[in-house]
Amino acid sequence: MNLYPNFSFQIIQKSHKSEARCGLLNTPHGVVETPNFIFCGTKASIKNLTPRDFANEGTQIILANTYHLMLNGGADLMEKHGGIHKLMGWNGPILTDSGGFQVFSFGYGTVANEIKGRRDGGKNNRPSMIFKIAEEGVTFRSYVDGAKKIITPEISIETQRKIGADLILVFDECTPFHVEKDYTENSMHLSHRWGKRSFDYFVAKNDFRQALYGIVQGGVYEDLRKTSVNFVNNEDFFGIAVGGSLGQNKSQMHDITASTMSHVNRTRPVHLLGIGGFADIIHGVECGIDTFDCVHPTRIARHGCAIVRPNILNKFSKTVPLKQNNEFISLKNNIFKEFDGPIDDDCQCYTCKNFSTAYIHYLIKANENLFMSLLSIHNIHQMNKLMKSIRNDIHQHGDLQETKKAWLMDF
Numbered sequence: 001m002n003l004y005p006n007f008s009f010q011i012i013q014k015s016h017k018s019e020a021r022c023g024l025l026n027t028p029h030g031v032v033e034t035p036n037f038i039f040c041g042t043k044a045s046i047k048n049l050t051p052r053d054f055a056n057e058g059t060q061i062i063l064a065n066t067y068h069l070m071l072n073g074g075a076d077l078m079e080k081h082g083g084i085h086k087l088m089g090w091n092g093p094i095l096t097d098s099g100g101f102q103v104f105s106f107g108y109g110t111v112a113n114e115i116k117g118r119r120d121g122g123k124n125n126r127p128s129m130i131f132k133i134a135e136e137g138v139t140f141r142s143y144v145d146g147a148k149k150i151i152t153p154e155i156s157i158e159t160q161r162k163i164g165a166d167l168i169l170v171f172d173e174c175t176p177f178h179v180e181k182d183y184t185e186n187s188m189h190l191s192h193r194w195g196k197r198s199f200d201y202f203v204a205k206n207d208f209r210q211a212l213y214g215i216v217q218g219g220v221y222e223d224l225r226k227t228s229v230n231f232v233n234n235e236d237f238f239g240i241a242v243g244g245s246l247g248q249n250k251s252q253m254h255d256i257t258a259s260t261m262s263h264v265n266r267t268r269p270v271h272l273l274g275i276g277g278f279a280d281i282i283h284g285v286e287c288g289i290d291t292f293d294c295v296h297p298t299r300i301a302r303h304g305c306a307i308v309r310p311n312i313l314n315k316f317s318k319t320v321p322l323k324q325n326n327e328f329i330s331l332k333n334n335i336f337k338e339f340d341g342p343i344d345d346d347c348q349c350y351t352c353k354n355f356s357t358a359y360i361h362y363l364i365k366a367n368e369n370l371f372m373s374l375l376s377i378h379n380i381h382q383m384n385k386l387m388k389s390i391r392n393d394i395h396q397h398g399d400l401q402e403t404k405k406a407w408l409m410d411f
């Protein structure tokens with residue numbers, strides 16, 4: 001029986017030099033051209049933007065976080081008032097995560113950093129908010145009202161049904177990088193049992209409005225990743241998400257992604273959870289990843305930063321040495337007071353067409369929130385431009401050389 005009659009994934013072009021492919025991900029709320037980037041609308045809002053703003057900059061799909069919507073009453077509100085698409089005023093595809101990543105990320109404090117290969121020496125450690133991880137599920141303290149809560153695979157899927165996104169995820173345990181292999185292995189098996197329970201609950205309640213992704217765990221251990229991929233391949237999930245810790249640095253992350261992807265069923269759409277750097281996306285696409293998500297583009301906008309390609313970074317660096325992070329600039333820097341032009345002359349976003357860096361710098365200094373909207377618009381436009389460049393490259397050349405030349409500093 002086809003569990004997903006209203007969904008399909010067609011691969012329309014394959015690279016002859018890598019595993020990169022272009023596809024069409026069809027959902028009841030429209031088509032996503034892949035590879036693509038999914039922007040984070042954590043609590044059912046892309047912070048500081050209306051759907052008109054992010055649609056105008058080329059966005060095709062967004063996501064919301066089940067953990068927040070479960071705790072802040074959002075899920076119940078959506079069930080009562082016709083679902084997330086209607087409430088948000090966004091009629092395009094939406095994905096929700098299962099709440100697994102965030103319950104553990106809030107619980108352990110440093111999971112998010114470790115997954116991305118950043119270790120901060122425990123500076124951002126918060127006290128654990130998890131009471132117990134058991135076969136049934138996870139009990140934890142709500143950050144909203146301090147109440148004791150439980151999340152199980154069934155509660156996660158039920159909450160995602162109430163929210164009503166198109167693509168939904170199984171509930172899993174997200175382990176931090178620093179745990180031993182034994183822990184990672186036991187946790188992976190627990191995630192598989194939770195994955196199976198998520199699937200069974202999904203099938204029992206399936207009304208064909210949603211499609212379920214399984215999640216590959218296994219941490220940094222190749223053999224565990226292979227076991228986990230086999231589990232996900234063998235269940236009737238619509239798509240596959242790669243989750244968990246991918247290592248403590250970029251090179252380990254790339255190795256783990258490549259070895260994991262070498263086992264993945266190539267007919268399904270594959271999502272890489274929580275990864276959004278240019279080099280990581282390009283490498284992921286070459287391994288066969290179809291979609292990515294990360295809070296980075298909109299989060300750094302709220303801190304006054306604009307995503308830029310290396311040529312723009314180099315242009316500004318000639319005047320004043322900027323902190324070299326390769327992918328964005330901080331418009332808080334006083335040098336921008338003097339720049340009359342846009343962030344990027346070649347950028348066709350609403351912000352670059354209408355505003356100068358000097359004005360955005362001024363807004364930041366004056367504490368005017370408009371800068372957050374303007375920079376979010378620019379950053380979303382840039383990420384969509386990167387993904388479009390990747391798709392064009394695959395279609396036209398079969399490799400990503402042009403994209404690499406334009407987007408990678410050391411290429």
Ligand SMILES: [Zn+2]
Nearest residue numbers: 347349352378
């Ligand atoms: Zn722009």
